[in-house]
Amino acid sequence: MKLTVLGRYGPFPAPGGACSGYLVESGDIALALDMGSGALSNLLRCKGDLSLSAVLLSHLHSDHMSDMLVLRYALKQLSARGRPVPFPLTVVAPDEPESEYRQLAASGVYDMVRARDNLRIRFGNMTISLHRTMHPVPTYSFFIEHEGRKLFYTGDTGYFPGLANFAQGADVLLADTCFLNSDKPSGAGIAPHLTAGEAGKLAREAGASQLICTHLWGGGDACYTAQILEQAQEMFPNVLIAEEMHEYQI
Numbered sequence: 001m002k003l004t005v006l007g008r009y010g011p012f013p014a015p016g017g018a019c020s021g022y023l024v025e026s027g028d029i030a031l032a033l034d035m036g037s038g039a040l041s042n043l044l045r046c047k048g049d050l051s052l053s054a055v056l057l058s059h060l061h062s063d064h065m066s067d068m069l070v071l072r073y074a075l076k077q078l079s080a081r082g083r084p085v086p087f088p089l090t091v092v093a094p095d096e097p098e099s100e101y102r103q104l105a106a107s108g109v110y111d112m113v114r115a116r117d118n119l120r121i122r123f124g125n126m127t128i129s130l131h132r133t134m135h136p137v138p139t140y141s142f143f144i145e146h147e148g149r150k151l152f153y154t155g156d157t158g159y160f161p162g163l164a165n166f167a168q169g170a171d172v173l174l175a176d177t178c179f180l181n182s183d184k185p186s187g188a189g190i191a192p193h194l195t196a197g198e199a200g201k202l203a204r205e206a207g208a209s210q211l212i213c214t215h216l217w218g219g220g221d222a223c224y225t226a227q228i229l230e231q232a233q234e235m236f237p238n239v240l241i242a243e244e245m246h247e248y249q250i
């Protein structure tokens with residue numbers, strides 16, 4: 001499998017960057033995971049014909065789905081001009097918040113599949129297992145397997161016991177690492193994102209081979225990114241910071 005990072009920021013992009021978006025490819029199968037602002041532009045750079053098998057949305061926060069509203073226009077207009085784009089395009093997404101889901105479902109462009117816990121989907125020899133995570137709106141992680149290789153994408157989530165069970169044995173763990181260790185809100189309850197330290201701990205508990213830190217805070221500078229790396233490495237040795245338009249072989 002090949003993973004291309006289309007966007008690595010949240011909840012807003014850094015200058016010149018894009019919000020959450022990832023392209024996973026193997027043979028004829030091409031899946032987009034999330035489609036935040038700027039991700040479509042980067043998708044067009046590496047897959048200009050938009051020949052996607054499906055889009056999987058971890059959740060319907062704008063930094064993960066806003067470009068789906070623009071992709072509607074692209075698919076509609078390219079299809080009308082006879083280009084062989086997928087139409088309708090299969091989209092797997094939670095059905096809440098309802099207003100966001102309705103915008104996607106009512107477009108006539110997307111063939112909507114409702115995400116649910118433990119849903120297993122197959123595209124060719126690629127299987128995707130969904131598991132609910134802890135975030136303010138319904139959110140799912142994706143465990144993607146193809147020919148013995150495994151990618152786990154956390155979506156957005158706080159740390160909770162059991163999260164590592166979903167990610168067991170991942171070759172690559174692509175983790176929401178929005179928070180520095182010191183950013184975690186104090187008090188009871190589960191935070192909306194992982195800290196760098198928690199992402200490292202998750203990779204260790206899951207027996208992952210490689211951790212890729214993503215969903216970096218859009219307001220961060222080079223010092224913030226260096227600290228994310230350092231704090232994740234305190235818990236797990238093999239850490240990379242996601243780079244946009246970079247390809248990772250899994």
Ligand SMILES: [Zn+2]
Nearest residue numbers: 059061135156
């Ligand atoms: Zn979110």
